[in-house]
Amino acid sequence: MKNQDHFRFNFAVAAVGAALLVAVFFLFFGFKTVEGNEVGVKETWSGGVEVNSLPPKTFFNDTATTEIYTYPTSGRVFVMNDRSETDEDFAEGRRSDALQVNSKDNQKINFHIILTWRIDPAFVVNLHKSYRDNIEERLIRPEIVRAVGTRATVEEAISLYSGEKLNTLRK
Numbered sequence: 001m002k003n004q005d006h007f008r009f010n011f012a013v014a015a016v017g018a019a020l021l022v023a024v025f026f027l028f029f030g031f032k033t034v035e036g037n038e039v040g041v042k043e044t045w046s047g048g049v050e051v052n053s054l055p056p057k058t059f060f061n062d063t064a065t066t067e068i069y070t071y072p073t074s075g076r077v078f079v080m081n082d083r084s085e086t087d088e089d090f091a092e093g094r095r096s097d098a099l100q101v102n103s104k105d106n107q108k109i110n111f112h113i114i115l116t117w118r119i120d121p122a123f124v125v126n127l128h129k130s131y132r133d134n135i136e137e138r139l140i141r142p143e144i145v146r147a148v149g150t151r152a153t154v155e156e157a158i159s160l161y162s163g164e165k166l167n168t169l170r171k
Helices: 001-029 121-131 135-152 156-163 165-170
Strands: 030-035 038-044 055-061 066-072 076-080 091-096 099-100 108-111 113-117
Touching: 030 038, 030 066, 030 076, 030 121, 038 055, 038 121, 055 066, 076 135, 091 113, 099 135, 108 135, 113 135, 121 135, 156 165
Parallel strands: 076 091
Antiparallel strands: 030 055, 038 066, 076 113, 099 108
């Protein structure tokens, strides 16, 4: 009878040890899935950002020293207008600030902008290095403001509301 109790005790200790080992393993190691419409960027504590992006699949990684960031590659919409949040559920961006610029003849012009965009997987590593947090506010919005502002300020207001100049500005 003593042998059987000793065996049970050893088995219980081994089971607790194995459970602790599994818990520690999953604490420091994990899995990250890059979905089919995403691309990943791997960043390590010691090596920095890897130069190649990660294709869609599940990756095993050391969570203590490695982070995998995912970016959607499907088309997205960025909006700058003065409508409420409920008007356009499909879009990201600012809904309370239509872009306002002065024309050549010093007239205020409001632009309501809807931009369709997507991340090119070939450039995702450079995007990650420069604009990891909030690409819309740090890259897209400033570029829209710059592009529209520099082109609209050299035109008269009447030509920006319709006609060829408006179509050129849209492009």
